[in-house]
Amino acid sequence: MNSETGSCHLGDASPTARATGRGQISIRNVSKLYDPDGARVLAMDNCSMEIEAGEFCVVVGPSGCGKTTLLNAIAGFHDITAGEIFIDGELLCSPEKKAPPGSDRIVVFQNGALFPWFTVLENVIFGPVVQGGIGKKEAREKAREMLNQMGLHGIESNYPSELSGGMRRRVEIARAMMNDPRVLLLDEPFRAMDALTKTVVQQFLLDLYDKCRKTVFFITHDLEEAIFLGSKVYIMTTRPAKIKTVLQVDIPRPRDFRVLSSSRYMRLKKECIEAVHEEALKAFAAGEREMA
Amino acid sequence: MPQGSGQGFNTVKLKKKIFSRATFRGIAAVVVFAVLWELCSRFQVPIIGNVPPPSSVLKELGQQLANKAYWLSWKDSFIRILTGFIVAQILGIPLGLLLGVNQTARELIYPVFEIMRPVPPLAWVPIAVIFWPTNELSMIFVTFLGAFFTVVLNIIGGARSIDARYLRAAYSLGSTRGDIFWKIMVPATLPSIVVGMTVGMGITWAVVVAAEMIASRSGLGFLTWQSYVAGDYPMIIIGMMSIGVAGYLSSALIRLIGSRMTPWLRSF
Numbered sequence: 001m002n003s004e005t006g007s008c009h010l011g012d013a014s015p016t017a018r019a020t021g022r023g024q025i026s027i028r029n030v031s032k033l034y035d036p037d038g039a040r041v042l043a044m045d046n047c048s049m050e051i052e053a054g055e056f057c058v059v060v061g062p063s064g065c066g067k068t069t070l071l072n073a074i075a076g077f078h079d080i081t082a083g084e085i086f087i088d089g090e091l092l093c094s095p096e097k098k099a100p101p102g103s104d105r106i107v108v109f110q111n112g113a114l115f116p117w118f119t120v121l122e123n124v125i126f127g128p129v130v131q132g133g134i135g136k137k138e139a140r141e142k143a144r145e146m147l148n149q150m151g152l153h154g155i156e157s158n159y160p161s162e163l164s165g166g167m168r169r170r171v172e173i174a175r176a177m178m179n180d181p182r183v184l185l186l187d188e189p190f191r192a193m194d195a196l197t198k199t200v201v202q203q204f205l206l207d208l209y210d211k212c213r214k215t216v217f218f219i220t221h222d223l224e225e226a227i228f229l230g231s232k233v234y235i236m237t238t239r240p241a242k243i244k245t246v247l248q249v250d251i252p253r254p255r256d257f258r259v260l261s262s263s264r265y266m267r268l269k270k271e272c273i274e275a276v277h278e279e280a281l282k283a284f285a286a287g288e289r290e291m292a
Numbered sequence: 293m294p295q296g297s298g299q300g301f302n303t304v305k306l307k308k309k310i311f312s313r314a315t316f317r318g319i320a321a322v323v324v325f326a327v328l329w330e331l332c333s334r335f336q337v338p339i340i341g342n343v344p345p346p347s348s349v350l351k352e353l354g355q356q357l358a359n360k361a362y363w364l365s366w367k368d369s370f371i372r373i374l375t376g377f378i379v380a381q382i383l384g385i386p387l388g389l390l391l392g393v394n395q396t397a398r399e400l401i402y403p404v405f406e407i408m409r410p411v412p413p414l415a416w417v418p419i420a421v422i423f424w425p426t427n428e429l430s431m432i433f434v435t436f437l438g439a440f441f442t443v444v445l446n447i448i449g450g451a452r453s454i455d456a457r458y459l460r461a462a463y464s465l466g467s468t469r470g471d472i473f474w475k476i477m478v479p480a481t482l483p484s485i486v487v488g489m490t491v492g493m494g495i496t497w498a499v500v501v502a503a504e505m506i507a508s509r510s511g512l513g514f515l516t517w518q519s520y521v522a523g524d525y526p527m528i529i530i531g532m533m534s535i536g537v538a539g540y541l542s543s544a545l546i547r548l549i550g551s552r553m554t555p556w557l558r559s560f
Contacts, residue, residue: 077460103466113461117479117556127465130475159556179465 022088023182023215024053025074030083031240032069043069045240046083051183051232053088054213058226060276061236062283067219070241071185074217076101087182103127106176107185111192112168114160120147120171121156127179143178150174150208166197170204177208183215190225199257202229210254223276227251227268228259235275238283245275344525349533352526362515362530369511369538372428372500376435377493384443385485391444392451393477405444413437413499417506431503438499439492446491450484451477483557486550493546497539512538 027049034041043066051057061067072078074085079098084091092099106127107113114123124147125139134142147153152170160168169189176184186205190198206229209216220226226233233247249268251259259265309315326346331337333345356362391398391405413434420430454477462476504513516531551558 075460075464101460101463103464106464107460109457109461111457113455113457115458115461115476115479117482117554126462126475130462130468130471131466161556175465 022053023051024088025049025051025183025215025217026084026086026089027051027070028084028086030070030073030080030085032066032073032078033081042240044080045242047236047241047243048083049234049243051215051217054215056209056216056218056229056231057234058218058220058230058232059234059236060220060223060226060272061241062238062279063221065236065239065283066241067236068187071107071187071217071219074099074183075105075107075185077107103131103179104182105185106179106181107187108169108172108176108189110188112160112165112172112189114168114172114175116160119157119159120152120163123160123171124175124178126175131179143174146174146178147171150177150204164197165193166201169193169201173205173208177212177214181214183217186216186218188219188221191221198225203256205229206253206255223269223272224260227265227272228255233272235272235279237279238286244279247272247275342525344529349526349529353530356527356530365510365512365515365531366534366538368508369500369504369513369535372432372435372504372511373493373496373542376432376437376500377439377496379432380436380439380443380492380496381489384440384488385447388444388447388485388488389451389477389481392448392481393473398448402448405441409441409445413495414502414506417503421507427507431500431508434503435496435500438495439489442492442495443485443488446484446488447481450481450487454480482554486546486554489546489550490543493542494539497535497542501535 027047030044030047031042032044034043047070049057059067059070069078073080073093074087076093076099079095080093081095084094085099086092087105091097114120115126118126121140121143124143125136128134128139128142129136144153144156147156150170150173152167152174155163155167155171160171163171172189173184190201193201202225205216218226218229227247227249230249233249234243235245235247236242237244247268251262251264251268329340329343330345330347332340333343335341387401391402416434416437417430420433421427424430424433458476458480459472462472467475500511501513501516504511505517508514512531512535516528516535519525519527519531
């Protein structure tokens with residue numbers, strides 16, 4: 001990792017911080033065929049997405065539709081069976097090439113993956129320390145600074161088990177940001193949270209995004225969340241996942257909870273619900289557990 | 293926001309714990325037990341009446357506490373326990389991790405391990421006496437076996453049940469295989485290592501006492517058996533109680549070490 005680009009200029013929202021020009025993702029005709037014991041399950045069918053550098057992109061779809069498969073392919077956990085994924089113009093994956101996981105594409109998981117045996121500070125410096133090129137002391141200072149800027153001071157020496165769910169998720173996002181990733185991959189990160197905590201963490205993510213304009217690839221089953229957070233919302237069909245609609249969310253930033261009662265938001269939500277409802281019915285008929 | 297984790301003792305809490313109703317009941321239970329036992333002995337209740345009464349056990353104990361030979365039994369047993377136990381950790385922890393992490397090693401070594409494991413450590417005593425040059429070594433070896441299999445088995449289980457999320461997150465953050473092993477596998481397995489140590493320590497005492505009865509001229513097990521042979525009944529009871537206290541102290545030590553090893557599991 002280049003340490004000169006290592007910070008994301010959290011403090012200032014200057015144009016230089018916004019236009020990092022990194023993290024442009026191009027997903028072209030990607031399909032994924034699972035073949036356990038010859039059972040040929042098509043998880044993703046010919047999906048194409050264009051995500052601008054610094055864009056907040058949200059993917060919504062029914063549970064088991066294959067949206068996580070796509071995220072895992074970008075992260076380097078899964079391969080794909082057709083199509084190509086490019087990041088900043090370079091080929092990331094194709095049927096012949098599986099990208100290894102890397103610190104330029106960090107995932108924040110559905111159930112959280114802070115290491116329970118490390119303190120908050122040890123978790124946050126994990127990436128820079130294992131990647132080398134930066135001393136532990138320097139990493140600690142940088143981590144403290146980042147935690148402070150994110151409003152997470154005073155918990156450095158706590159273990160994750162001592163924090164609330166919302167706090168844990170914020171620390172995990174901080175851990176990802178420490179690596180100055182090209183794209184932040186969020187796999188239903190706020191799923192198991194109560195409504196109140198959820199709004200707090202969503203606001204946290206929005207503020208963070210406004211400060212450093214990373215490319216965000218966010219997966220959720222929650223339409224309201226998708227519109228509230230995203231600039232572009234891809235709505236997926238039931239399995240095999242195809243793109244049903246793309247929604248441009250023209251609500252200006254910075255956004256806060258008041259957006260949720262604006263007429264523009266309501267209109268988008270209605271549009272979105274109509275598109276998704278049809279898929280939800282199909283998913284329900286196909287025996288899926290929930291619209292998630 | 294949570295405050296810093298609870299370092300140091302909370303004296304108010306400690307006082308509450310010491311002077312609680314549970315403590316009072318505990319003491320009462322012990323006293324009642326001793327009184328009943330004394331009465332059974334005095335009135336020669338069939339079977340139980342043959343057990344020497346607490347009064348004579350206490351009298352004997354008073355003498356023994358000043359007796360150097362009694363403490364030598366403690367020392368000998370503890371040396372056997374600790375040597376066997378520590379060697380079991382030194383060999384068992386790396387082997388357990390290897391078998392847990394490496395499939396090839398598991399396929400090659402585990403079958404042999406599984407054949408040896410069900411053999412009770414005491415069944416090893418005769419062969420151990422034959423192939424180790426001294427009885428002392430053979431006893432330490434048998435003690436070692438008692439802890440070894442438990443430790444290895446627990447670690448294999450712990451290492452194999454590591455959540456894939458942690459491995460993925462670690463790779464994502466740029467870990468090498470070495471980082472994965474030392475910073476993910478080892479700490480994730482520590483709770484299982486502690487469980488293995490706790491259970492292993494219990495087994496170790498059971499094994500050493502029996503081994504001392506069979507093949508030794510010293511130690512708490514020998515003391516107990518010897519007292520039976522000599523017809524010194526209160527001394528049998530003292531031997532038994534000493535083994536109980538020794539076992540309790542070793543478990544407490546392991547618990548202390550265990551909670552130091554896994555600070556993130558401390559409830560607060």
